[in-house]
Every structure is written in structure tokens, then in C-alpha cells.
Amino acid sequence: MTSSVEEIIMTSALSAEEPADSGFAPWQPPTMSAQLRRMLSFQNISALYLFVLLFVAFSLWVPSTFLSSGVWRALLSGQAVTCLVAVGLVPSLAAGVFDLAVGSEVGLGAILAAWALASAHANVPVAVATALLAGAVVGVCNWFLIVGLRIQSFIATLGVSSVLLAMISWVSDGQQIVNLPHSFASLGTGQFLGLQWPVYVLAGVALAIWYVLECTPTGRRVYATGADLDAARLAGVRTSRIILLCTVVCAVVAALAGLLESAQLATGDPTIGPGYALPAISAALFGSTQFRNGRMNVWGTVVASYVLATGVKGLQLAGLPLWIPDLFNGVALLVAVAMARYQNSPSSRLAGIGRLFARTRGSGVND
Amino acid sequence: MSQAPRPQRPVLLRVRHLSKSFPGLKALDDVNLEVRSGEIVAVVGHNGSGKSTLTKILAGLYEPDPGALIQIGGPGEPVAQGRRRLHVIHQDLGIIDVLSAVENMGLCKSPLRPTWFARGTTERDRAAQLIGRFGGVFDPTVPVGTLSAAERAIIAIARAMDGWDRGDNILVLDEPTTAFHGDEVEVLFRSVRKVAEAGAGVVLISHRLDEVLGLSDRVVALRDGRVVADQSVDTLDYDALVGLIAGRSLEAVERGSVSGAGAPIMNIEGVAGQRVRNLSMRLRAGEIVGVSGVLGSGREELASLIFGARRRTKGRVLIGDAEVTPNDIRAAIANGLAFLPPDRRRGGGVMDLSVRENLTLPMMSPLRRRLGRLDRRAERAETERWAATVALRPPDPERPLKLLSGGNQQKVLLARWLRTKPRVLLLDEPTQGVDVGAKAAIYELIIAAARQGAGVLVCSSDAEELVALCDRVLVLDQGEVRSELSRESLTQAGLAGEVVGFDGSSSACVDVRMEAAQ
Numbered sequence: 053m054t055s056s057v058e059e060i061i062m063t064s065a066l067s068a069e070e071p072a073d074s075g076f077a078p079w080q081p082p083t084m085s086a087q088l089r090r091m092l093s094f095q096n097i098s099a100l101y102l103f104v105l106l107f108v109a110f111s112l113w114v115p116s117t118f119l120s121s122g123v124w125r126a127l128l129s130g131q132a133v134t135c136l137v138a139v140g141l142v143p144s145l146a147a148g149v150f151d152l153a154v155g156s157e158v159g160l161g162a163i164l165a166a167w168a169l170a171s172a173h174a175n176v177p178v179a180v181a182t183a184l185l186a187g188a189v190v191g192v193c194n195w196f197l198i199v200g201l202r203i204q205s206f207i208a209t210l211g212v213s214s215v216l217l218a219m220i221s222w223v224s225d226g227q228q229i230v231n232l233p234h235s236f237a238s239l240g241t242g243q244f245l246g247l248q249w250p251v252y253v254l255a256g257v258a259l260a261i262w263y264v265l266e267c268t269p270t271g272r273r274v275y276a277t278g279a280d281l282d283a284a285r286l287a288g289v290r291t292s293r294i295i296l297l298c299t300v301v302c303a304v305v306a307a308l309a310g311l312l313e314s315a316q317l318a319t320g321d322p323t324i325g326p327g328y329a330l331p332a333i334s335a336a337l338f339g340s341t342q343f344r345n346g347r348m349n350v351w352g353t354v355v356a357s358y359v360l361a362t363g364v365k366g367l368q369l370a371g372l373p374l375w376i377p378d379l380f381n382g383v384a385l386l387v388a389v390a391m392a393r394y395q396n397s398p399s400s401r402l403a404g405i406g407r408l409f410a411r412t413r414g415s416g417v418n419d
Numbered sequence: 420m421s422q423a424p425r426p427q428r429p430v431l432l433r434v435r436h437l438s439k440s441f442p443g444l445k446a447l448d449d450v451n452l453e454v455r456s457g458e459i460v461a462v463v464g465h466n467g468s469g470k471s472t473l474t475k476i477l478a479g480l481y482e483p484d485p486g487a488l489i490q491i492g493g494p495g496e497p498v499a500q501g502r503r504r505l506h507v508i509h510q511d512l513g514i515i516d517v518l519s520a521v522e523n524m525g526l527c528k529s530p531l532r533p534t535w536f537a538r539g540t541t542e543r544d545r546a547a548q549l550i551g552r553f554g555g556v557f558d559p560t561v562p563v564g565t566l567s568a569a570e571r572a573i574i575a576i577a578r579a580m581d582g583w584d585r586g587d588n589i590l591v592l593d594e595p596t597t598a599f600h601g602d603e604v605e606v607l608f609r610s611v612r613k614v615a616e617a618g619a620g621v622v623l624i625s626h627r628l629d630e631v632l633g634l635s636d637r638v639v640a641l642r643d644g645r646v647v648a649d650q651s652v653d654t655l656d657y658d659a660l661v662g663l664i665a666g667r668s669l670e671a672v673e674r675g676s677v678s679g680a681g682a683p684i685m686n687i688e689g690v691a692g693q694r695v696r697n698l699s700m701r702l703r704a705g706e707i708v709g710v711s712g713v714l715g716s717g718r719e720e721l722a723s724l725i726f727g728a729r730r731r732t733k734g735r736v737l738i739g740d741a742e743v744t745p746n747d748i749r750a751a752i753a754n755g756l757a758f759l760p761p762d763r764r765r766g767g768g769v770m771d772l773s774v775r776e777n778l779t780l781p782m783m784s785p786l787r788r789r790l791g792r793l794d795r796r797a798e799r800a801e802t803e804r805w806a807a808t809v810a811l812r813p814p815d816p817e818r819p820l821k822l823l824s825g826g827n828q829q830k831v832l833l834a835r836w837l838r839t840k841p842r843v844l845l846l847d848e849p850t851q852g853v854d855v856g857a858k859a860a861i862y863e864l865i866i867a868a869a870r871q872g873a874g875v876l877v878c879s880s881d882a883e884e885l886v887a888l889c890d891r892v893l894v895l896d897q898g899e900v901r902s903e904l905s906r907e908s909l910t911q912a913g914l915a916g917e918v919v920g921f922d923g924s925s926s927a928c929v930d931v932r933m934e935a936a937q
Contacts, residue, residue: 267792269784272793275776276769276780279769279770280766280771283766283767283768283769284769285728286726286748286758286767287780287781287835288749288751288752288780289780
């Protein structure tokens with residue numbers, strides 16, 4: 053029928069004369085140079101410009117340490133776990149679900165893997181499966197709270213986060229679980245081409261999530277769900293399933309990151325989880341301002357995560373106090389979110405600011 | 420109502436040499452406009468002709484290009500001062516869904532008045548009375564979000580006129596009636612005329628030409644940012660007005676010969692929802708059936724009920740011989756149903772996604788390749804084809820939907836559903852807030868779909884639309900089919916009479932509304 057409807061319309065007098073009569077300048081696709089300019093604009097790749105800035109600054113400040121290859125290898129490997137958490141968060145944020153429990157999910161994965169190995173004397177595959185399964189269960193719980201009970205995702209995951217912290221304490225008795233087998237530790241510290249395994253895990257997970265989000269119909273439905281739940285539902289998207297998929301992926305990837313962290317430390321530490329939430333959320337939100345014009349995306353998140361880590365690393369090497377990384381991450385988060393807001397609706401933002409000024413001058417608009 | 424311009428009355432609003440440029444677009448080009456006290460001036464034009472830009476400049480949201488003169492109120496009065504006398508009701512009403520009508524109406528009051536002391540019954544009664552003046556009969560203390568579009572519009576209008584301390588202010592109505600039904604429009608317009616008689620100047624921006632002809636004294640037509648006509652309404656009739664807007668006389672929509680006698684394609688048996696009660700009907704292939712009725716009659720619910728967008732409490736929907744699983748949108752689409760929701764911004768389209776992504780959202784399976792990959796190139800090519808088919812402007816597949824004009828958004832959303840090759844097309848207010856040119860294009864698409872064998876159900880508050888399109892029209896009342904008009908007996912006047920007909924139980928309801936309007 054498609055072609056026939058097209059034929060009928062194309063041959064009708066109305067649309068045949070419309071373009072000539074409408075008085076609109078004919079629309080031209082953007083030229084190559086305009087596209088290139090847009091691609092290289094600060095707005096599109098601010099993280100890369102920031103990286104260049106940080107790189108030059110620290111190269112001049114602490115050249116002896118900052119420019120050594122060992123530091124960069126350590127940075128790539130050490131940041132892989134945080135970056136993995138951020139990448140796992142991307143589908144969830146794209147679907148409009150804010151998972152604040154992501155830090156506790158990391159902690160749960162870390163402690164459960166360690167507990168299975170040390171206390172339950174399981175072998176490594178079983179321990180890994182236990183952690184991932186626990187992540188999946190947490191993901192389903194999040195989904196049930198958000199979709200089934202219609203609790204806002206912020207609130208629901210905040211509650212879950214606290215419950216998970218309690219479970220972590222309960223499992224570990226508040227103690228570190230030490231003496232993990234060497235075969236498990238090698239998951240985190242084993243090297244290939246000078247980089248630790250978690251870097252390759254990150255690459256694999258990022259590639260898979262990127263593929264699903266940007267190259268498949270499922271990914272399109274995720275973005276539609278996040279942008280307008282009702283409109284997506286009316287277009288036939290099963291939004292409930294999409295949200296289930298995203299909450300489960302987020303929690304499972306977080307648990308995976310947790311068990312890799314346990315392997316890197318060769319210790320199950322009940323306190324590491326919450327520290328991952330802020331850097332991961334910062335990276336994902338900062339990442340959304342990169343490349344895709346305000347849309348959550350995997351590669352933007354990876355780049356943002358490593359740029360933030362470069363900043364933190366440089367500040368550490370320069371010997372600045374311990375509180376600097378927290379400050380850096382927090383400010384980066386706020387700036388990133390403000391930028392994303394601005395990208396989404398620059399004109400209405402400016403209009404809003406304009407109205408504000410008009411009002412303070414006592415010449416408000418009555419409407 | 421339609422006196423000739425009264426030169427002796429003072430000018431309240433004077434606009435001279437107003438231009439507004441956006442990057443790559445001149446939205447307004449040397450516009451002159453004058454509104455006198457007691458005068459109702461209609462501003463008409465295509466979507467994208469500059470009407471909204473003009474409104475926003477008047478409201479102070481945009482700065483005009485240098486060289487423009489805008490004078491509100493008496494000569495010599497500063498613009499900032501004069502703006503306080505200009506009341507704009509925007510298309511999106513500017514009311515807050517989670518607040519009640521009482522609270523919404525309190526938002527605009529002077530902050531010096533301590534309204535929190537006056538909370539309670541007095542304020543509520545005042546709000547109810549004010550709303551009643553505009554024909555609203557609903558509880559002003561419930562959140563506005565739970566009310567219908569027409570009731571929300573009434574609140575916005577009541578709010579603008581609340582605390583009107585002097586007669587000669589200016590009221591700008593930007594598409595106020597898009598969600599109204601005939602009788603409600605009349606109630607509102609009686610109030611607008613009263614306001615004008617008290618000495619105010621009214622600027623009405625509307626797509627509905629019958630309203631423009633019925634209400635205004637003078638018509639200013641914009642085309643591509645320029646004023647192409649500024650004349651008394653007495654010198655205009657409907658066709659002349661269409662000609663001014665479109666820049667040419669629009670041929671009456673060629674309805675063509677639809678057999679109407681295709682095989683039965685959809686059978687609805689006793690469906691019920693919130694408003695609809697036990698409704699049954701049949702639809703044949705190639706048939707266009709209209710659904711009319713006042714707000715609350717079930718007209719605004721029927722299409723979404725069939726599709727599954729709203730919860731169906733009982734009844735069956737059969738497509739061919741197969742029953743559609745109730746309240747399951749995927750099943751409805753798989754069975755060949757397509758539903759165009761009434762409000763593009765609330766559930767119609769995903770505004771942040773591009774034209775391409777919106778077009779393919781309901782049906783991506785033909786574009787799936789190995790490993791579940793979505794074929795971008797094929798998708799883009801298909802989008803470009805559909806953009807040409809529906810004469811989308813600009814035909815840019817990557818543009819976010821929110822950056823298109825209303826008419827073009829609607830074209831994308833209709834194309835989205837035509838692309839799924841529906842057996843039954845359910846349309847709810849298909850041309851709401853759409854300009855004349857796009858309207859004709861949308862009608863062409865609907866008729867083409869019917870000619871291809873789709874059954875079409877058009878739920879609309881626009882009698883003219885139903886008369887132009889439909890083979891027969893069902894008139895709903897209190898959730899049931901009250902009467903059916905066949906094509907032969909279908910006229911605008913007849914339909915309007917049938918919709919608000921005074922008989923039996925329904926007259927009581929209308930009486931209440933009329934009383935409230937006094």
C-alpha cells in the first residue's frame with residue numbers, strides 16, 4: 053500500500069504545486085564543512101578539548117611522573133572498573149531510570165564473590181555466577197519498584213541502595229574478606245599487552261552495549277522510552293520490558309565491576325561500593341554531552357570517564373591534598389549537567405533567564 | 420459584532436516595521452499592526468507564517484530586530500509599562516498540571532496580596548464563579564492535570580481576565596480553542612465579545628476560519644512573515660480567507676468516490692471505558708466513519724479505547740475474525756490497528772527524537788538485518804521517501820521532531836502509521852492546531868489510505884472536518900451512539916444541531932452548562 057498512497061499523493065494537484073507556492077526557501081542538507089565544524093565544535097567534543105588542556109597543564113607541571121608510560125597503564129587499568137560501572141549505567145539513564153543504587157550494587161558484587169570463595173568455598177566460576185545473579189535479582193527488584201509500584205526511580209533506588217548496604221554488612225559482618233584464591237585475583241590483575249583484564253572486559257561490555265543501543269531496534273526503543281514514556285507506549289514500545297532490560301543490565305554490569313574490583317584487591321571489602329556511584333554518574337552524564345548532542349551514549353561516557361580520571365590522577369601526582377578528587381568529580385558532575393541542560397534547550401533557557409531579569413526590573417510579563 | 424473599524428477609538432497597540440530574524444530564517448518581515456479599543460483583530464496564517472513569533476515578541480519573550488516600534492497603551496507610555504496591560508494566553512496555556520484551578524489562578528496575582536490568608540472557601544468559590552462565567556462546570560480544587568484540554572483552556576482564560584482592573588487592556592489569544600467543541604467555543608467567544616465591549620483590544624490567533632469570521636472585526640493575514648492583507652471582516656468570506664492564508668484558493672478536498680461497501684473489517688462489541696458505555700459499531704474497508712459529540716460524550720475516548728491506549732473495562736474488538744487482546748498496544752498494532760493521538764505533545768510523538776526515529780518507531784522489523792542490526796541507510800532512504808510523500812518541510816530526516824511546526828509534526832506522525840499499512844486507522848482530532856495547507860494535505864493522506872482499503876475512524880470536534888471527510892458520522896451522547904448521519908444527510912449545521920441536540924436526559928446537562936455560562 054505504501055507505494056500506492058505515495059503515488060496518489062504525488063500525483064495530486066495539491067502537493068505538486070505546494071513547494072513552488074509555499075514561499076519557503078528550499079531546504080538544503082548541511083554542507084560537508086558545516087558538518088565538520090559542528091563535529092569539532094566545543095559543544096560536541098568538549099571532553100577531548102578538556103583532555104588536551106589537562107594533558108598540557110600536567111605535562112608542564114609534573115612532567116617526570118605524568119609523562120611516564122607506567123602511570124598511563126595504571127590509569128587505564130585502575131579506571132576500568134569505574135568506567136565499567138558508568139557504561140552499565142548508560143542504558144538505564146537513556147531509558148529515563150536513574151539508578152542511585154549503582155554503588156551498592158558494585159559493593160554487593162564485590163562482597164558476594166569474595167564471600168562465595170572464602171566462606172562457601174565455591175570455585176571461581178560459581179563465585180562469579182553468584183555475584184552476577186545477585187546483580188540480576190537486584191535489577192529485577194528495581195524494575196518492580198519503578199514499574200510495578202510506580203515509585204520514582206530516584207526514590208526507589210535510593211531505598212534499594214540502603215537495603216543493599218545492610219545486606220553487604222550482614223554478609224561480611226563488617227569485616228574484610230581476605231585470602232582470596234590466586235586464580236580469582238588473576239581475573240583482576242592478570243595482564244595482556246601490558247593492560248589488566250578489566251580493561252578488556254570494559255571494552256567488550258562497552259562494545260556490546262553500544263551495539264544494542266545504537267545499532268538495533270531495541271536501542272531505539274530504549275531512547276524512545278527515556279524521551280517520552282507515553283509516546284513510546286502509544287507507538288507500540290513495550291516500555292515495561294525495556295525498563296526491565298535496562299535495570300538488569302545496569303545492576304549486572306555493576307556487580308561485574310564489583311567482583312573485578314575484589315579480584316584486583318584480592319580482598320572483599322564491604323566499604324568500597326558507595327564510592328563508585330558519584331564518579332560513574334558524573335562520567336555518564338558528562339558523556340551524554342559528548343558526540344550525540346545531549347543523548348546518553350557509550351563512547352562519550354568512556355571518554356568522559358577517562359578524562360575525569362586523568363584530571364584526578366594529575367592532581368594526585370602534583371601532590372595536592374586528598375580532598376581534591378572529590379571536589380574535581382563533584383564540580384565535573386555539576387558542570388556536565390548544566391551543559392546537558394543548555395544543549396537540550398538553549399533558546400528556552402536564555403528566554404527563561406531573560407524573563408527572570410525582566411521580572412526583577414519590575415516589568416514582568418502578564419501571561 | 421462586525422462593525423467597521425472605528426477610527427475615533429484610541430489605538431491600544433501599535434506595531435510598526437517589526438522584523439525578526441533567526442539564523443537562516445526571517446520569521447517576520449516589516450510587520451505593521453494596529454489594534455484599537457473595542458476591536459477584535461484576528462491574525463491568521465500558515466504554521467510557520469510568523470504568528471507565534473509575533474505573539475512571543477508582544478509578550479516580551481523575543482527581542483525584535485532593531486528599528487521596530489512597539490507601542491502598547493497610550494502614546495509615550497514605555498513598553499515595559501504597557502506590557503502589564505497585555506495579557507497573552509499561549510497555545511500551551513501556561514498552567515501547571517499538579518496544581519488545582521484555584522492555585523493556578525492564584526499564581527498570577529500580585530505577590531503583595533497575602534493570598535494564603537484568604538485560602539479556603541472564599542477563594543474556591545470565587546474561582547468556581549469565574550470559571551463558571553466561561554462555561555466550566557468542574558471542581559476547581561482538583562489538580563488541573565486530571566481535567567480535559569477544554570477545561571484547562573477555560574482556566575487559562577479565566578486567569579488572564581481575573582484581576583482585570585481597567586477596561587482598555589489587550590488580550591492576546593493564541594489558538595485558544597484547539598480542544599474545544601462548538602458550543603464551548605460559543606461560550607468563550609461571548610465572553611471575549613463582552614471584554615471587547617468594555618473597551619479592550621483583542622488579538623485572536625486561530626486556525627479555525629469559521630471562528631475568525633464569526634468573532635473578529637478585522638483580519639490580518641500573515642504569509643511567510645509578511646502582512647499580505649489587513650482588511651475588515653465584512654469584505655471577506657470563507658474562500659477569500661483561505662485564499663489569503665494559502666496564497667491561492669484551495670480546492671475543496673476531493674472526496675472522490677469511495678465505494679463504502681467494502682468487506683466488514685472491524686467489529687466493536689459493547690466496549691466500555693471511563694466515559695464510553697456499551698458501545699457497538701462496525702467499520703468496513705475503505706470507509707471513513709466520523710465520531711462526533713460534545714466533550715464528555717465519549718467522543719474523546721473512543722479511539723484510544725479501541726486501540727488499548729486507555730483501559731477497556733469490557734467489550735470486544737474484532738479485526739476480521741480475530742479478537743484483539745484487550746489493553747495490549749502491541750497486539751493492536753500486530754492486528755493492523757493504528758492510532759494517531761489527539762495531542763502531539765502528550766503522547767503523540769517523541770519530541771526529542773528525530774523525524775527518522777519517530778517514523779520507524781512502531782515498526783522496525785522490515786529494517787532489521789543480521790544480528791538484529793538496524794539498517795540505517797534503508798531507514799534514511801525510507802524516511803526521505805515519506806518526507807517527499809507528505810511534503811514535509813523541511814524534508815530533513817535528522818531534525819528533532821520538536822523543531823518542526825505543528826502541521827509538519829502531524830504529517831510525520833500520520834506517515835508513521837500509514838507506513839505500518841494499517842487495516843484500521845484510528846484518528847483522534849487529526850488536524851488539531853494544524854494550518855489550512857497542512858490540513859488539506861492530511862485529508863488527502865487519509866482519503867488515500869481509505870482508497871487503499873483501510874477502514875478509518877475519525878473522532879473530531881470539528882464539524883467541518885467530519886462533513887468533508889466522512890461517509891457517515893456517529894454522534895455520541897453520554898457514552899452511547901445517539902444517532903447516525905449518512906453522507907447524504909450530512910451538513911455542518913445538521914451535525915452541529917445533532918451534537919448539542921436538546922432532548923431527554925442530555926438537555927439537562929446542556930442546560931446546566933448554559934446556566935453556568937450566564
